[in-house]
Amino acid sequence: MNRTLARSLPVxxxxxxxxxxxxxxxxxxxxxxxxxxxMALAVTWDMLLRSGQISFGIAGLFGLGSYASIxxxxxxxxxxxxxxxxxGLFAGLAAFLIGFLxxxxxxxxxxxxxxxxxxxxRIIIHNMHDFSGGPEGIVVQQGIIFGGxxxxxxxxxxxxxxxxxxxxxxxxKSKVRFALTAIRNNEISAKSSGVNIFRWxxxxxxxxxxxxxxxGGIFVMSYGxxxxxxxxxxxxxxxxxxxxxxxxxxxxxxxxxxxxxxxLVSEWLKLQIPYxxxxxxxxxxxxxxxxxxxxxxxxxxxxxxxxxxNRK
Amino acid sequence: MTKLKTIGLSRRFLGLVAVNKxxxxxxxxxxxxxxxxxxxxxxxxxxxxxxxxxxxxxxIEYKGQDITYMPAHERARLGIARTYQLIHPLExxxxxxxxxxxxxxxxxxxMREARRRAADLCGELGLKDLDRDTSxxxxxxxxxxxxxxxxxNEPEVLFLDEVMAGLxxxxxxxxxxxxxxxxxERKLAVGVVEHVMGVIRELTHRVIVLExxxxxAEGPYEEVSKNPRVVEAYLGGAA
Numbered sequence: 001m002n003r004t005l006a007r008s009l010p011v012x013x014x015x016x017x018x019x020x021x022x023x024x025x026x027x028x029x030x031x032x033x034x035x036x037x038x039m040a041l042a043v044t045w046d047m048l049l050r051s052g053q054i055s056f057g058i059a060g061l062f063g064l065g066s067y068a069s070i071x072x073x074x075x076x077x078x079x080x081x082x083x084x085x086x087x088g089l090f091a092g093l094a095a096f097l098i099g100f101l102x103x104x105x106x107x108x109x110x111x112x113x114x115x116x117x118x119x120x121x122r123i124i125i126h127n128m129h130d131f132s133g134g135p136e137g138i139v140v141q142q143g144i145i146f147g148g149x150x151x152x153x154x155x156x157x158x159x160x161x162x163x164x165x166x167x168x169x170x171x172x173k174s175k176v177r178f179a180l181t182a183i184r185n186n187e188i189s190a191k192s193s194g195v196n197i198f199r200w201x202x203x204x205x206x207x208x209x210x211x212x213x214x215x216g217g218i219f220v221m222s223y224g225x226x227x228x229x230x231x232x233x234x235x236x237x238x239x240x241x242x243x244x245x246x247x248x249x250x251x252x253x254x255x256x257x258x259x260x261x262x263x264l265v266s267e268w269l270k271l272q273i274p275y276x277x278x279x280x281x282x283x284x285x286x287x288x289x290x291x292x293x294x295x296x297x298x299x300x301x302x303x304x305x306x307x308x309x310n311r312k
Numbered sequence: 313m314t315k316l317k318t319i320g321l322s323r324r325f326l327g328l329v330a331v332n333k334x335x336x337x338x339x340x341x342x343x344x345x346x347x348x349x350x351x352x353x354x355x356x357x358x359x360x361x362x363x364x365x366x367x368x369x370x371x372i373e374y375k376g377q378d379i380t381y382m383p384a385h386e387r388a389r390l391g392i393a394r395t396y397q398l399i400h401p402l403e404x405x406x407x408x409x410x411x412x413x414x415x416x417x418x419x420x421x422x423m424r425e426a427r428r429r430a431a432d433l434c435g436e437l438g439l440k441d442l443d444r445d446t447s448x449x450x451x452x453x454x455x456x457x458x459x460x461x462x463x464x465n466e467p468e469v470l471f472l473d474e475v476m477a478g479l480x481x482x483x484x485x486x487x488x489x490x491x492x493x494x495x496x497e498r499k500l501a502v503g504v505v506e507h508v509m510g511v512i513r514e515l516t517h518r519v520i521v522l523e524x525x526x527x528x529a530e531g532p533y534e535e536v537s538k539n540p541r542v543v544e545a546y547l548g549g550a551a
């Protein structure tokens with residue numbers, strides 16, 4: 001019975017997600033789009049975390065992809081739809097090159113450098129006035145994707161989320177899981193089992209960065225606009241992180257669950273207390289880390305185990 | 313046939329010479345004891361051979377090939393495996409999955425094949441209930457899992473770093489027999505670091521003695537244990 005439920009639940013969720021635009025107006029659709037965007041970022045952040053590396057570079061790669069996409073369209077005349085996979089490719093390639101330098105770092109050092117990366121990208125874009133549009137940003141003048149139809153943009157974002165979920169599923173079900181888990185637990189013993197640590201970290205970093213860049217492409221193509229302040233916003237780093245922590249790390253379901261909850265709460269909070277919502281996120285992160293380090297998923301597992309014991 | 317050989321192998325840590333010009337060799341099918349007082353450099357010596365740290369001077373040869381500066385994961389693939397004194401089972405991986413890691417990455421087997429081989433290995437070592445969480449294992453089971461994990465590399469040279477520590481007399485006896493059988497069947501060259509001399513006497517064909525990083529004696533245990541330099545190293549000037 002539990003098995004059937006576990007199998008039919010994702011199928012039902014996918015069905016609902018696909019059909020949602022049939023029953024929703026523009027505003028709720030835009031909220032849903034936002035939430036899915038953050039979910040995809042949360043899942044990819046978690047995928048790298050499974051190797052033990054804490055990245056603060058989500059906004060950096062997201063922003064890099066955003067600009068790769070919009071500049072390809074505005075300056076290079078690339079079709080909007082093509083600029084989205086291009087953004088992923090560009091961010092992935094950047095991560096590949098940067099990875100050779102920074103994947104030798106661990107712990108805090110890695111985190112700090114990823115945080116700095118985002119700043120570096122932002123400053124470069126900020127100062128390349130003639131090419132990037134500088135601090136004022138850059139607008140897609142014509143040929144905006146889907147003519148801005150919100151249903152289609154919803155499905156586009158859903159497709160982006162699907163890519164993130166499939167990648168995460170691959171990480172969970174293939175030998176990638178063994179490699180990353182071994183690295184996270186003990187690098188020395190991983191090496192002794194033949195794990196080429198650098199190679200697997202590079203794979204995780206490139207794949208997650210490419211998806212983050214692709215989501216950036218989807219984001220800017222949806223709005224037809226990018227500026228350094230919007231696409232490199234710290235929100236794109238902090239919210240996904242909070243979502244994954246809330247839902248439960250080292251899983252695909254956790255970040256999705258956390259994304260749904262925090263996404264809805266944040267939308268409501270934005271209306272209730274403008275700008276105050278950021279304070280609430282902060283408090284939530286602290287509470288989650290202190291009282292349920294395994295997130296909601298961990299809490300659910302614990303409760304179920306306790307219930308199972310009581311039945312015996 | 314010589315499997316592994318070091319020539320003048322040295323490593324110092326900030327002026328402290330942890331391993332000092334050690335030359336030794338290990339043959340196929342041989343169980344070699346590596347003994348010496350605390351801090352003699354036994355674990356550092358194994359770390360050098362398995363590539364966890366790199367030597368300052370000297371040379372390491374595996375089946376005639378120079379592997380002195382080869383990365384650890386490549387040595388694992390070549391056929392050198394080891395266990396760790398402080399065992400960290402991989403959390404979030406079950407008992408059998410822990411054993412699969414070496415099979416997947418050191419040997420390049422598919423997940424299905426790795427699972428089959430890991431199940432065989434666990435069976436051979438007497439491990440049961442393979443889908444268990446590693447936090448549920450007894451000390452003996454953890455030690456056996458660590459050995460199975462090393463054997464998953466399908467090595468020709470195996471180092472066991474204090475696998476008997478913390479076991480009671482019966483468990484120790486059980487594990488000695490297991491190690492002997494595994495070494496014999498696979499024609500392994502096994503290097504054993506152990507503090508319990510009874511284990512060394514039972515298990516090994518030959519021992520080398522390290523003191524302050526230097527190799528001070530070599531030979532069968534019965535002979536070496538009577539060597540005045542060795543007795544002095546263990547008991548200090550008082551003897």
